[in-house]
Amino acid sequence: MDLGVYSDYIYIVVFILLGVALPVGALTFGRLLRPNNPYDRKLSTYESGIDPVGDAQVRYHVAYYLVALEFVIFDIETVFLYPWALALGELGWVGLNGGLIFIAILALGLAYSWKKKVLQWN
Amino acid sequence: MELVYIILYAVITLAVLLGAVTYAILFERKVIGYMQLRPGPNRHGPWGMLQTVADVMKLLMKEDIIPKNADKKVFILAPIIAFVPSFAIFASISWSDNIYGADLNIGLLYFIGISSITTLGVLMGGWSSNNKYSLLGAIRGVAQVISYEIPLVLSVLGVVILVGSLNFRDIVYYQESIGMWLIIPQFLAFVVYMISAIAELNRSPFDLPEAESELVSGYHTEYSGFRFAFFMLAEYVYAYAIAALATTLFLGGWLGPAFLPGIVWFFLKMSVIVFFWFWLRATLPRARVDNLMRFGWKVLIPLALLNIVITSIIKVWMG
Secondary structure (H helix, E strand, C coil): CCCHHHHHHHHHHHHHHHHHHHHHHHHHHHHHHCCCCCCHHHHCCCCCCCCCCCCCCCCCCCHHHHHHHHHHHHHHHHHHHHHHHHHHHHHHHHHHHHHHHHHHHHHHHHHHHHHCCCCCCC | CHHHHHHHHHHHHHHHHHHHHHHHHHHHHHHHHHHCCCCCCCCCCHHHCCHHHHHHHHHHCCCCCCCCCCCHHHHHHHHHHHHHHHHHHHHHCECCCCCECCCCCCHHHHHHHHHCHHHHHHHHHHHHCCCHHHHHHHHHHHHHHHHHHHHHHHHHHHHHHHHCCCCHHHHHHHHHHHCCCCCCCCHHHHHHHHHHHHHHCCCCCCCHHHCHHHHCCHHHCCCCHHHHHHHHHHHHHHHHHHHHHHHHHHCCCCCCCCCCCHHHHHHHHHHHHHHHHHHHHHHCCCCCHHHHHHHHHHHHHHHHHHHHHHHHHHHHHHC
16 A cells, blocks of 8 residues: 555654553553552552642642743744744845844843843742 | 555564663663662663563552542543653654654654643643642643753754754755764754753753652652553653754764664664763752753753854855
């Protein structure tokens, strides 16, 4: 069977399917070997050997949200930079100027969040 | 016929990877052992050769405990989500001139895109465990991984600018044509890449998500037996993937003197990078979380941007 232009993508599908099959297969096979004796104490949440105190969904520092927002900005920046980087050889000086202005604006944004202490971790 | 070949290729890749991970773990423990003037594991088999095999057998026979407070579906799914992308990356790697899987035009983009999904598995595992250590380890891990993903991806852009292609094979052929590895013109990018790769892999000295002295073992505290094993496996397979990418982009892939076949050169270069990580682990103490985040955002990202600016100017200047 000739898979033609899709053959490269068939590789990926096969790899993903095999990647799912390995854990599923190993855990199913392991069922034959492992003991199974669950009781209440064993199934309780681990908290250094004492009964868990309060809810596990604790509140965490707001800095994590800020980092997540910064990440989204820079990730999208990267997505824009990839096609630019690929085509730079043909774009020449005009393309270079555009890209550099784009990077400069982002650097300004980074400097701003630096100044605003978003990148400070406490 | 082609489909059979593809399945065979995937199975062989998986088998080689599992073998490689088995011995990477032994090698890591041995290397760190010798660096600390002790022999490391040496009981199971000659030179401890069967140590990891014994560990895997032990994990396979451990009871599979799912805490009653855990979100069961997400808890079960998390190790699979963590493992599958790290393995799927290997579909795109070119091992040598004639041994390769998917020859994607967007190879590098595929690599970066799919490798980010691993983070989701970490977050799912930590969240669904309903355990404070797991949750804190997971959000710490995610914050760290996404912060260092940006310098990682930006550093690689320097190579893309020079080569003008995202295809792994084109990148290696380019290095063959200019007669040097890209580590020389892209040294800054290589340094940024290697540092962010360590944080991306949660390896020491940036292994804060699993800082055992404060978080028990981080996001996989509640995992036991083979589910835990798959988190570990994902970590090592991903380490190989990152090493393979570094080999392809900066160290000339399979290029090397002809007395050894290309694939051997590829493995040798990968092993050197992996050894470098083990060495760091034995040498450096763990970084503090605020230093880690500050270093990523205030040093590595500006450096990576600087590298892009310099590389693009040189590229256009030279034509």
